[in-house]
Amino acid sequence: MAKKRKNESKVDIDLFNYLSNTKKYYNSWETKKTSNSYIQTVLDTSSKSGTGFRGEPDLIYVNENKKILILVENKDSIGDHESKKRNKPKDFAVDGAIHYTSFFLEENLDNINSSLKKHFKDWSIIGIAFSGDINDEYNHLVTTFIISENELKDIETKEILDEEDYLAFFENIDIESISKNISKSSSEINRILRTLDSQKRPILLSALMICLYDKDNVANDFKRSYSNWSTANIIRNIPTTILDILTNESIDTDKINTLINELAFITTDNDLNSSDILKDILKELENNVIPLFNKKTNYDIIGKFYEEFLRYAGVANVKKGIVLTPSHITQLFTELVDFRTNDVIFDTCCGTGAFLISGMNKLVKEIENSNLTNKRERIETLKQNQLVGFENSSTMYSLAISNMLFRGDGKSRIYHVDAFSEKATDVLINLRQEGITPTIGFINPPYGGKDNNTNPTKKEIQFLESLLDNVSRFGVIIAPLSTYFKDDVIRNRILSKHTLKYVINMPGELFQPNAATHTAVAVFETNFPHNNKEVVFYNLEDDGFILSKNRGRTDVLNKWNPIKKDVLNKIDNAKSLQDNLTLVQTKISSNDEWIIQAHSKTDYHHLSEKSFVKSIKQYLIFSLKFKLNLLNKDIDEITLLELLDDSIKREPEILKSSLTFEFDTWKEFNFYDVFKFQRGKRLTKLDQNDGDIAYISSTKENNGIDNYISPPDYMTVYNNSMTINNSGSVGYVFYHNYDFVASDHCTVISILDEKIELNEYIAIFLKPIIESIKPKYNFAREISDYRLNKEKISLPVDKNGKPNWKYMEDYIKSLPYSSSL
Structure with missing residues (x-):
């Protein structure tokens, strides 16, 4: 029987059309060659014959702004997908993808041109092996490789993803590594501080972080000299260094004095004064923690460090009302509402500033993608005037200040005030007089409030009402489920002023290991009475995160991004997709509960x-x-x-x-x-x-x-x-x-x-x-x-x-x- 004639050019065309028309990529795909001179220099020696001449992958994708390169090798038959030893790049798709992608490993780049290694240092490089017919879901194979830690790794996905999914995958790899290092350092610093009261540890940590802050990579005197100082000299210089750095950053004197007053204990604590504890912590921060902050990512690395530190210190838990929001949820908040470049983000209990960071990242992206001509000035204005936070806890406030300091933004608009106080009201009045009016509110309030004489802490629903009454466009909250069906009087009052749009039940494990509490996210459009409008309720049972012993919950399997897309698609198209069990769209009026359990049908599918x-x-x-x-x-x-x-x-x-x-x-x-x-x-x-x-x-x-x-x-x-x-x-x-x-x-x-x-x-x-x-x-x-x-x-x-x-x-x-x- 005559051997079937290969038709790889048709595979190239079909796959090119599929990638260009079906998948989401910001630039155009190229065939055989690319206009990027650096990439072409590498491929000029990548012949599959091993002759050292030019090689040509079937398809190439380059996004220089995002620093992503994808090389694709095609075969028209799944029988030619992979050889046993993966050593026949001319004949098999997997072998070819490995061949071309391997040329971008550091040692191979060095052999071609020493400058190439530096150029591709931060790039996301992917090799895709494809065989079969892309238009026949049962007759094609996909194998994907990435370069990670200077090794070629199979990422175990059997489909071709969107560009942003590949970028998210690389970010998750970085986050896994970062989380591991952060957890190790957090544990070590808490071990060093084991004799110090756990409530004082975060304040000391924040102070030491500020003392190590460089602006424009110019070392301050404290950072340059502390290793040669005595303990007494370090303690003596901490308050003056904080004063100098924060004053130079235009932080109000009252805010600086608040931090310095909280640090009074360092002069009297015997263990701090009679040992090298402070010097040991400063070295750990300088060598193993702060360098991580320079990594280019939307992930709140500093916030994650504080979260891990507080977890090891035993400060962050639901009994103490402190439940820090996971970073993938703070990012989700920014995708649940429409942003404008002039929005002002407001958080009335901002903790370490996680929501403000996510809001800032979103606004920066909006400005960069806009037609504005003065983008750099607008981003600076954003950082100075479009992030507003209140925080009543001196512990959390000190961490928020140092977090924003290292981010280079927002410090001047974080206030150490109780959101329900007259002082908070005065702050908002003064801000409005400056032309700063909060438009979007994000909040994860303290859990377990009672609002009575024995426990005057306000309840979550009261934080919600206060937030909604002070933002002009949207408010988003994550809170325990009871927030959405108790306190009818306050809930009805909220609906008389604001419109409830979505309520999304979160996985029960979301806050583990710090807390085991069931929560939901609610989205409101403010200043429009609800008037019995329909609300979308969704039950998100799994966010794809896995709980590990030392690093908390992480997206090690890279599941969150597609899950998030599915959530956003379902709540946007609930009318056509609702199933009456996990997705319900229904009218809500006074006294109705704001929770899917009250409106979904009972599931009898398990009965037999x-x-x-x-x-x-x-x-x-x-x-x-x-x-x-x-x-x-x-x-x-x-x-x-x-x-x-x-x-x-x-x-x-x-x-x-x-x-x-x-x-x-x-x-x-x-x-x-x-x-x-x-x-x-x-x-x-x-x-x-x-x-x-x-x-x-x-x-x-x-x-x-x-x-x-x-x-x-x-x-x-x-x-x-x-x-x-x-x-x-x-x-x-x-x-x-x-x-x-x-x-x-x-x-x-x-x-x-x-x-x-x-x-x-x-x-x-x-x-x-x-x-x-x-x-x-x-x-x-x-x-x-x-x-x-x-x-x-x-x-x-x-x-x-x-x-x-x-x-x-x-x-x-x-x-x-x-x-x-």
């Missing part, structure tokens, strides 16, 4: 015959222990197994015949149209007198039985009813065919239609269905009667469209173990 068999088994185990008075006895598993073996019949009660589980034929009902429900009554442990009536509480053990009591007269004694835990172990459902009373942590449920008598078969059928609402509730968002009145439930129906109770009973009877009921 096994769900109902499990329900039978759970009830059988309880019934046996109940009959034998074993509920509160410590019985080993083998004994229980023996008891069950003697009493449990495995066959169904009736033949299965035509009874099948067909969820698609079920109908959705309002919960209140099917069931009566009533919350139980509170009864403290001290008031629980011994008796023979089961006391049902919010435990998930022993069918909800917590005790046996003689109930007071005000408590209703029920029988043949179900209960659902409305708090505690939220959402667990139990059936009780014995006398019981219920605590206020339980809601008693019975069938509304009095002609229908509840029995164990129907109850066992209902248990996994009702328990399907569990994911919508937690210890903070309990199952109140108000929320049950808004719940819906899907049930099998008869020919009249009413709940088919007979089917429910017979279906359970047709399942294994039902004859033991």
Whole structure:
């Protein structure tokens, strides 16, 4: 048989058209050659024959501004994708991609021309091997290589990405390396400071960072001389150095004095005065931390260092109200609203300044991509006048000042004030008189506020209202889920002034290891009353980040960028994409909750015959222990197994015949149209007198039985009813065919239609269905009667469209173990 004729020119054309028309690249692709003289110099000696003459990759992409180079080698058949030893560059795509990309390794550049190594130092260099037909998703292969740490690495992606995705991949590699070094130094500095109070460590760190600050790479006297000074001389020079540097940076005297006053302890601390602790920390900062700040990236390296430092010091955690925002979330904020080049970013509790940094990066990008003629002046104006922050914590304030100092921006507009104070009001008035009016607000408020006499810290919702009332265009917040369904009065007041646009539930692991709290991001358009407009709710269960022991959560698998794109696409096109489970668009009015759990449908997809068999088994185990008075006895598993073996019949009660589980034929009902429900009554442990009536509480053990009591007269004694835990172990459902009373942590449920008598078969059928609402509730968002009145439930129906109770009973009877009921 004649060998199939190769047609690689068609592959070149098809791939060129695909990359040019389908993928997002800022410049044009080139074939064979490039106009970039540096790249062409390298390729002039890259012949695949090894002759030292010119080589020509099939496709070349160059973006000199972004410093990215992509070399592509094509083959028309996937059979020619890769040789066993990857040493045949003329015949195989992978071999060719490796061949050309390898010429840009440092040692090879050195061999060609010593200046090339310096030129390509900061470039992102990618080699792509492609084979097959790009228009046939099942008949092509892609292998991608990058140069990282002067090695050629396969990045394990099986598709061709957009330009920004490749750049994000390189940035993630840098971030991984940076995070590793930052974590190491943070741990080391905290080890050195182990005898110093953890609350004082960040203030000292900030002071030492400021003392090492160079402007325009001209070393200050402190930095140049401290290694030769005594400890006493270092301590004596710290306040004067801070004063000189911050004064030179036009920082207000009051702000400088605040920092210096916080540092008073360094003159009296015995350990600092009697050892080389300060000199050791200064060396660690100078040699291993500050050099990282010079890396060109949008990643907030300084903020990450402070975050890691605070984590090791034990300062940043939810109990202390300090939960620092991950950098990928601060960047997400900037993509949730439209920016203008003259926007003023405002954060009323700015912490280390992470949101201000992200806002600044976004504004710089907007200015650079604009048609403005005075871009450099506008960027300087931005850094001086378009970043405004309040911070009440002296610890966080000191870190914010040093963070912005090393960033070269924004310091003069960060204020050490309580956002709710008269002083804060005066600051805003003075700013407006200068022509500085905040337009976009970003905030991650302190968590766990109470706003009472014992804990006067304001609640998250109060921070939100204050922010929205002081920005003219948009406000974005990340806060615990309870912020979005508690405090109806304040929430309704917010909607009377501002429009809620999106609420995005964040992954539960977002703030680990510093905090384990479930949060959501909300976006508002300010100064337009909500007036029952539609809101988009989205549940982001996974951001792709992985928790590692020493570096926290990182995007080691490079998943966040595509996930973020998907999030932004879904909330922008929610009407056509909504699925009623993870993406919902619905009208919101007064007293409605701002959280997807209140508006999404219950997910029944997990239900199967096994769900109902499990329900039978759970009830059988309880019934046996109940009959034998074993509920509160410590019985080993083998004994229980023996008891069950003697009493449990495995066959169904009736033949299965035509009874099948067909969820698609079920109908959705309002919960209140099917069931009566009533919350139980509170009864403290001290008031629980011994008796023979089961006391049902919010435990998930022993069918909800917590005790046996003689109930007071005000408590209703029920029988043949179900209960659902409305708090505690939220959402667990139990059936009780014995006398019981219920605590206020339980809601008693019975069938509304009095002609229908509840029995164990129907109850066992209902248990996994009702328990399907569990994911919508937690210890903070309990199952109140108000929320049950808004719940819906899907049930099998008869020919009249009413709940088919007979089917429910017979279906359970047709399942294994039902004859033991």
